[in-house]
Amino acid sequence: MKLTIIGLIALLAIPFATTSYAESTNTTADTTSSARHATISDALEQRVIEWRRDLHQHPELSNREFRTSGIVAEHLRALGLEVTTDIAHTGVVGILRGAHPGPTVALRADMDALPVKEMTDVPFASTATGQYRGREVPVMHACGHDLHVAMLMGAAEYLAGIQAELSGDIMFIFQPAEEGAPDGEEGGAELMLKEGLFDIAKPDAVFGIHVWSAGTTGHIGYRQGPLMASSDRFEIRVLGEQTHGSRPWGGIDPIVVASQIINNVQTIVSRQVNITKAPAVVSFGIVEGGVRNNIIPDEVYLEGTIRNFDMDIRSEIFEKLTTTAEMTAAASGAKAEVTIDEGYPVTVNSPDLVTRMMPTTERIIGRENLYEADLVTGAEDFSFYALEVPSMFVFLGITPPDQDPSAAPSNHSPYFYADEDSLRVGTELLINWALDYPAAR
Structure with a gap:
């Protein structure tokens, strides 16, 4: 009123x-x-x-x-x-x-x-x-x-x-x-x-x-x-196994796995898509995980944005992002759950x-x-x-x-x-x- x-x-x-x-x-x-x-x-x-x-x-x-x-x-x-x-x-x-x-x-x-x-x-x-x-x-x-x-x-x-x-x-x-x-x-x-x-x-x-x-x-x-550019949001949940920080071999460290995912994802644009066709960028804006300095957590949350100028490359990045995160996590015995929220074309x-x-x-x-x-x-x-x-x-x-x-x-x-x-x-x-x-x- x-x-x-x-x-x-x-x-x-x-x-x-x-x-x-x-x-x-x-x-x-x-x-x-x-x-x-x-x-x-x-x-x-x-x-x-x-x-x-x-x-x-x-x-x-x-x-x-x-x-x-x-x-x-x-x-x-x-x-x-x-x-x-x-x-x-x-x-x-x-x-x-x-x-x-x-x-x-x-x-x-x-x-x-x-x-x-x-x-x-x-x-x-x-x-x-x-x-x-x-x-x-x-x-x-x-x-x-x-x-x-x-x-x-x-x-x-x-x-x-x-x-x-x-x-x-x-x-x-x-x-x-x-x-x-x-x-x-x-x-x-x-x-x-x-x-x-x-x-x-x-x-x-x-x-x-x-x-x-x-x-x-x-x-x-x-x-x-x-x-x-198109604008799309993605989130990745890296699932490990919690353990004490003094004995990391007793669990699966999602923080290390998350850092590997962040690095590996950057190779999608720099090494895996044809950037002469259209520019693209993948950026991480949120990294969250852990509650105490001597506890390796069981989960890390990542969130970021994808920008590009070609709809085919957009789809290609979606696929490669999911594969990269899942395979990187699997190599360490962890699991990555990837969600991509398609935004503006x-x-x-x-x-x-x-x-x-x-x-x-x-x-x-x-x-x-x-x-x-x-x-x-x-x-x-x-x-x-x-x-x-x-x-x-x-x-x-x-x-x-x-x-x-x-x-x-x-x-x-x-x-x-x-x-x-x-x-x-x-x-x-x-x-x-x-x-x-x-x-x-």
């Missing part, structure tokens, strides 16, 4: 689509979508900024984006869109029907925040808290999803204002839980698809933007093919779609502000959409031009900062992708 009341107050306080089309758009733009550079008005840009600041001040954790999704749904309804709510818990989908026949284009924004205490000095800094793994924690939009939501709300407002000109339909996907669902829950893009997202409308292409502190404001990083941009939309992207930001991004070993659940339909995902720089992006606080940092000049760029990019796609495909 408290969340509902707060959400209602927020909806009343934030200005939605109350302005005219002439006020929301640049009426001097060429009306030929394949040649135009659709630009938003200063008034709409200011609303996007206000939405962003409000969302930043009221962040919500994964699958708990109640206020955010309420604001989004109310905005889309006010624009006259067909709105579906409560998909994958808090997801919102809006459909804008074009006046003329054509393809369906999907634009996606993620909504969730992180369990991070904000350390910036912006006047709209978050002081919010939420429940995470059974305890109250500070919450911050430390990955810029507030910008993503605000930009897509702005794009929806602009495009709804020119509905009579549109060829085909536009699907606005506001997705929860990109950062990962709470323990014991499903969420994110995978659950949206599982609950029938593409039954609402099956897009011919999906576009997404992620703000990027490692880039200068307004610069766009793109890449054909693999862009972001590789985020793969359609080369054809990227090529076709490059003229639009260059026109909006300028060729000099476009660069080919390096592979990123972080992961994104936008990848699930890319498994279903041709997709394009890019990085939008948000570090002011007078600062060094390489020294900027990274995404997920408590000092994460976004230059709000990037909001116009991202909003206009989403708009123009949607307008140009029918002619570009």
